[in-house]
Amino acid sequence: MADILHRVGVEHSSPQRVYDALTTLDGLSGWWVEKTTGDTGRGGVVEFRFGPGGIDMEVAELDPGRLVRWDVVDGPQEWIGTSVQWDIRQDGDWTIVLFRHEGWREPVEFMHHCSTKWATFLMSLKELLETGTGAPDPRDVRISDWH
Amino acid sequence: MADILHRVGVEHSSPQRVYDALTTLDGLSGWWVEKTTGDTGRGGVVEFRFGPGGIDMEVAELDPGRLVRWDVVDGPQEWIGTSVQWDIRQDGDWTIVLFRHEGWREPVEFMHHCSTKWATFLMSLKELLETGTGAPDPRDVRISDWH
Numbered sequence: 001m002a003d004i005l006h007r008v009g010v011e012h013s014s015p016q017r018v019y020d021a022l023t024t025l026d027g028l029s030g031w032w033v034e035k036t037t038g039d040t041g042r043g044g045v046v047e048f049r050f051g052p053g054g055i056d057m058e059v060a061e062l063d064p065g066r067l068v069r070w071d072v073v074d075g076p077q078e079w080i081g082t083s084v085q086w087d088i089r090q091d092g093d094w095t096i097v098l099f100r101h102e103g104w105r106e107p108v109e110f111m112h113h114c115s116t117k118w119a120t121f122l123m124s125l126k127e128l129l130e131t132g133t134g135a136p137d138p139r140d141v142r143i144s145d146w147h
Numbered sequence: 148m149a150d151i152l153h154r155v156g157v158e159h160s161s162p163q164r165v166y167d168a169l170t171t172l173d174g175l176s177g178w179w180v181e182k183t184t185g186d187t188g189r190g191g192v193v194e195f196r197f198g199p200g201g202i203d204m205e206v207a208e209l210d211p212g213r214l215v216r217w218d219v220v221d222g223p224q225e226w227i228g229t230s231v232q233w234d235i236r237q238d239g240d241w242t243i244v245l246f247r248h249e250g251w252r253e254p255v256e257f258m259h260h261c262s263t264k265w266a267t268f269l270m271s272l273k274e275l276l277e278t279g280t281g282a283p284d285p286r287d288v289r290i291s292d293w294h
């Protein structure tokens with residue numbers, strides 16, 4: 001098993017604002033994927049649609065202002081059975097976001113790509129909260145031929 | 148053991164140009180750390196100096212246009228004993244860079260930070276090669292309170 005890990009700090013924000021950006025359609029479409037639909041409540045399924053493909057996440061755990069956990073229920077074959085966890089806390093002026101996309105079966109090349117891509121989306125989340133404008137798909141930062 | 152993985156593609160470049168950016172003081176100081184000194188040949192030690200701290204890498208393996216491998220010989224305690232490997236290849240118009248910082252003893256919070264930070268430095272490498280200007284320390288992208 002292999003995991004993707006990341007950490008960003010959001011300045012002059014709050015755990016509740018970060019939590020809202022992870023648990024509302026408006027928030028998610030502001031930093032990750034513009035075409036986001038579905039039910040963001042616990043047990044609900046949120047559908048993210050990138051151009052031709054997509055990812056469906058079941059909301060597995062919610063602890064307001066502290067934790068969000070999604071289980072991947074549909075999407076790229078390598079993602080099926082993996083989980084994404086967000087841990088949030090306040091440290092002085094900074095809201096710290098710890099990210100883990102865990103349970104990859106193998107450290108395949110696509111996992112390398114997703115790791116870098118997640119970093120750019122975490123920076124997009126940070127920018128959304130700090131400046132009001134993120135860079136969600138299809139306005140996301142291009143990192144390679146795989147987009 | 149835990150690894151940090153990344154993948155970027157550099158457009159309209161070449162494996163030799165990416166290799167040069169990883170194996171010359173001029174290249175390394177253009178995307179990672181401006182204060183880079185030392186011997187970039189096989190068996191040499193390259194010294195990267197960030198503000199108060201630093202990292203010393205021993206050049207463990209070099210395969211021109213294909214592979215670079217560094218062993219961390221000094222730096223943050225969590226980095227000692229870890230290795231950084233770069234695999235380079237051409238895919239059509241894209242030079243693909245696969246990155247692995249491997250051998251972390253534990254997936255500590257600092258590893259989360261370094262993973263995101265490496266992603267921004269890989270984007271800096273890409274920008275250096277595509278535009279002529281990277282974002283090395285101390286002009287690097289700030290991602291959090293840990294910089």
